[in-house]
Structure formats: structure tokens, C-alpha cells
Amino acid sequence: MSAALSKSCDPDSAVFCRWGSHAAEMIRSSFDVRIDSMEQFNQGAEKKKEVRFIDLFCGIGGFRYAAMDAFAALGVTGRCVFSSDIDKFAAKSYEANFHEAPVGDITKVREGDIPDFDLLLAGFPCQAFSICGLQKGFEDETRGTLFFDIARILKEKRPAAFVLENVKNLTSHDGGRTFQTILRVLTEELGYFVDCRVLNALDFGLPQKRERILIIGAKKAFSMDWAFDVREKRSLAELLEKQVDRKHYASEEIVKSRKAAHTAKTSPAIWHENKSGSISSYPYSCALRAKASYNYLLVDGERRLTPREMLRLQGFPDEFQITVSDTQARKQAGNAIPVPMAAYVMERFLPLALL
Numbered sequence: 001m002s003a004a005l006s007k008s009c010d011p012d013s014a015v016f017c018r019w020g021s022h023a024a025e026m027i028r029s030s031f032d033v034r035i036d037s038m039e040q041f042n043q044g045a046e047k048k049k050e051v052r053f054i055d056l057f058c059g060i061g062g063f064r065y066a067a068m069d070a071f072a073a074l075g076v077t078g079r080c081v082f083s084s085d086i087d088k089f090a091a092k093s094y095e096a097n098f099h100e101a102p103v104g105d106i107t108k109v110r111e112g113d114i115p116d117f118d119l120l121l122a123g124f125p126c127q128a129f130s131i132c133g134l135q136k137g138f139e140d141e142t143r144g145t146l147f148f149d150i151a152r153i154l155k156e157k158r159p160a161a162f163v164l165e166n167v168k169n170l171t172s173h174d175g176g177r178t179f180q181t182i183l184r185v186l187t188e189e190l191g192y193f194v195d196c197r198v199l200n201a202l203d204f205g206l207p208q209k210r211e212r213i214l215i216i217g218a219k220k221a222f223s224m225d226w227a228f229d230v231r232e233k234r235s236l237a238e239l240l241e242k243q244v245d246r247k248h249y250a251s252e253e254i255v256k257s258r259k260a261a262h263t264a265k266t267s268p269a270i271w272h273e274n275k276s277g278s279i280s281s282y283p284y285s286c287a288l289r290a291k292a293s294y295n296y297l298l299v300d301g302e303r304r305l306t307p308r309e310m311l312r313l314q315g316f317p318d319e320f321q322i323t324v325s326d327t328q329a330r331k332q333a334g335n336a337i338p339v340p341m342a343a344y345v346m347e348r349f350l351p352l353a354l355l
């Protein structure tokens with residue numbers, strides 16, 4: 001199969017389509033692609049009503065919620081046939097909510113032992129590849145990294161499509177070499193058609209500035225339109241809890257010093273203190289993190305976000321049950337993928353990839 005990656009791979013570029021002529025793209029983009037795609041997919045769904053997927057590095061299931069939303073919008077059923085996460089607390093939360101216990105360390109799972117599936121989902125940790133000596137392909141170049149595990153599973157199982165997520169910095173990591181290696185492996189070595197884009201949760205109706213790269217791939221050629229018409233928007237005021245336990249409030253001294261140093265233009269606002277101690281505030285949160293969010297973000301300069309608020313900032317439904325400590329729940333929420341961002345991408349992409 002021919003590799004399909006353009007050499008001028010710029011995920012921030014507004015024009016990042018490589019297949020189909022410019023004219024075809026203009027005609028296509030003048031229609032509501034989401035509706036077209038749904039109709040096309042629903043016709044195909046008569047042939048294929050169920051999409052089997054695997055949820056790698058599943059965390060607390062942000063990708064899974066997104067997939068379920070996309071499947072529901074497309075009128076198909078989805079079935080998760082395998083999930084994996086090494087973190088026992090994340091696995092506990094996942095099991096409590098999806099009633100399936102994820103397998104642990106993916107590096108210990110033989111690819112042949114994974115059931116057949118159509119779609120691979122993975123928000124994988126970003127790691128440098130230590131490339132040494134003669135490179136004999138991804139098995140030498142990426143071994144020991146978690147991308148290697150994604151690649152070996154794709155190679156063995158040949159699913160129709162995948163959606164990968166990572167931090168925006170993946171594109172500049174190790175001078176861009178990490179990202180170029182990933183794209184080359186997916187296209188040239190594994191033969192997938194690939195596209196990617198850096199997206200921001202703020203553009204998907206969530207009051208959180210969180211930029212993530214989404215990498216989509218399919219066995220067949222496709223042309224993705226990355227412009228989304230997002231109608232459902234949630235304000236910060238809407239998702240803040242009304243009754244908040246005292247334990248979430250900062251000490252009087254902290255509140256006093258913050259308020260002496262900063263005056264917010266809006267309320268509610270999330271006050272953000274950077275490493276040098278300078279404070280800014282916005283009617284949205286800056287990116288939640290797995291570790292530090294607890295201390296560096298304060299609602300109106302007074303209190304930390306609750307775990308539920310953090311989950312809402314990632315687009316998780318309130319049905320999501322929190323069964324771990326506040327510390328673990330915050331870490332899990334900080335690690336998650338913004339659900340609507342992934343859902344919009346999948347709703348658009350799956351019809352292009354799975355027919």
C-alpha cells in the first residue's frame with residue numbers, strides 16, 4: 001500500500017488535506033459534511049452495524065465516551081473488545097464506570113492475544129526515541145516506547161482506522177524527530193493514510209484552553225475536513241459546583257496574597273499562577289494537568305477546582321462515578337482527553353474510514 005503523508009506536514013496549517021483536488025475540496029466544504037458523512041455512514045451501516053474498538057492507555061475512558069457519542073450520532077453500535085491502562089487507580093475508575101477491568105501494562109500484552117477490532121484509540125504518553133546505529137524500521141527505532149506498542153498492534157491486527165491523541169508539544173519534541181518518526185512509521189511502514197491537527201478544547205464548547213494533537217489514520221485514502229461547527233457550548237459558570245466543601249478552599253493567607261496581587265475582570269474566573277508567581281485570570285481554565293492543577297488554578301482566587309468540576313472541564317458526563325480519592329480523581333481528570341473534541345473528530349472521520 002502506498003504511503004500517503006505529505007512531506008510538508010504542518011498540523012497547524014489551515015490547509016492540510018492531501019487527497020482530492022482543490023476544486024473537489026471547495027465543493028465538498030460548501031456542504032454540511034457532518035450530515036453527508038452521517039448519511040453515507042448509515043448506508044454503510046446496513047452492511048456494518050457494529051464497530052469493534054480497542055481503548056489503549058484508556059485512563060478513565062475519555063476516548064470511550066467520545067466514541068460512544070460519535071457512534072450514537074452515526075446510528076451504529078460500538079463494542080469495546082479490549083482496554084488497557086497500567087495505573088491501578090485509573091483502572092479502578094474505568095471499571096466502576098464501564099464495568100470492564102482494563103488489562104495492565106500494554107508492553108506485556110502480545111499483539112496476537114488482542115481480539116480483532118476495527119478501530120484503535122490511544123492517548124499515549126510522549127517519549128523520545130533513542131535512535132542509535134543502523135535503523136531497521138520502527139522495531140529498532142521506537143522499541144521501548146509506548147508508540148512502539150501501538151505500531152506493533154497496528155501491524156499485527158490491521159484495523160481499518162485509528163485515532164491517536166497526544167500533547168501539542170509532540171510536534172516539536174526532540175526537534176520534531178519524534179513526530180516525524182511516528183508519521184513515517186504509520187504511513188511508510190504500516191501503510192496507513194494519515195492526517196493530523198492540533199485542536200483546542202475551547203473550540204469544542206469547553207471552557208478550558210487545552211491544545212492536543214489528534215492523529216487519524218485509515219487503510220483507505222480519505223480527506224478530512226477539520227472545520228467544525230460546534231453548537232453546544234458550556235460556560236464556566238454553568239459547570240462550577242454550587243455547594244463546595246470547605247476542604248477545597250485555599251488558606252486565608254493564600255487568598256489574601258492572591259487578591260492583593262491581582263484583580264479579575266470577570267467572575268467566575270479561573271486564576272492561574274505561573275511559575276514566576278504572576279497571576280492572570282480568564283473566564284476559562286488553562287490546561288488541566290495530571291499533577292499541578294490542584295495548586296496553580298484557583299476559582300476566583302479562592303478555591304481549587306473540585307474533581308467533578310475538572311471532569312466537567314474535560315466534557316465528562318455527570319454520570320461518571322468518582323470512586324477514588326480527590327488526589328487520584330484530579331490526576332485522572334488532568335490526564336483525560338476532552339470528550340467533545342474527540343467525539344466531533346470521530347463523528348466526522350469514522351464514516352470516511354470504516355466504509
Ligand SMILES: C[S@@+](CC[C@H](N)C(=O)[O-])C[C@H]1O[C@@H](n2cnc3c(N)ncnc32)[C@H](O)[C@@H]1O
Binds near residue numbers: 058063122123
Ligand atoms: C494521557 S493518559 C490517557 C488518558 C485517557 N485518554 C483518558 O481520557 O482518560 C495516558 C495513560 O497511559 C497509561 N499508561 C502509561 N504507561 C502504560 C503502559 N505501559 N501500559 C498501559 N497504560 C499505560 C497511564 O496510566 C495513563 O492513564
